[in-house]
Amino acid sequence: MMNNFYQEDLAYIHHRGFGRFAKLVGEQLLALLHDHGIDSGLVTDIGCGSGIWAELLLDSGYDVCGIDISPAMIELARANAPGGQFRQASAFDCDLPRSQVITALGEVLGYAAEGMPRDEQLLDLFRRAADHLVPGGLLIFDVIVVSGGASMDYRDWQAGEDWAVLIQCSEQQQPGQLKRNMTIFRQQGDQYRRTEEEHLVRVFNPEELLRMLTVAGFDAEETDHYGTYPLASRRLAFVARKQRDAGD
16 A cells, blocks of 8 residues: 655654654754765655754755655755755665765655565665665664554654644554554644544664665664664664775
């Protein structure tokens, strides 16, 4: 079944109410890029969302190619970061340009257009990333992992001036899967429009991800921080550097 992620109302709410992660992580990643001697060039952001990270990159002198499966997110990104190039595509079948850095922030690789990403899709993406990065280039992403923190069964809600979202998250009996059900309210004139979205998100074994990254031609490390910014429970980030002898 084809999943429709981040349609118009949820994309708007995500940008207005949940953009803090992209901004704070982006500030830390800029320092990381400089530490690796990457001070300019093209950064390809898979799952670019509304363009918050892209805007930070452009302001810091980088070029940006943003890719997202959501047309609504692409529209927001083009408005928020007009100096970037953006296109709609899935992470697992997009054409990657030659890049200094490829990022996929905010659990992006847990989503696929149909169902959840399979191992062979992930390995293919890692191999394509290695093929399209310059020698020594970086692949940076974060995911939810199978253990190391609290259960992912919870209910929550958030609200802003003209929106509200109710969230129910549950870990499925099938290993390695979360289901997020969201009820979305967005103000339209004097009334609120209600929509629903259901997201299936893969939960990963970090050792298996490290193995696939090595097979694809990366030297990779996992971390529970981006710089000084701590990730939430059961999230890990991976910083993978293309091996110098992995080809051009």
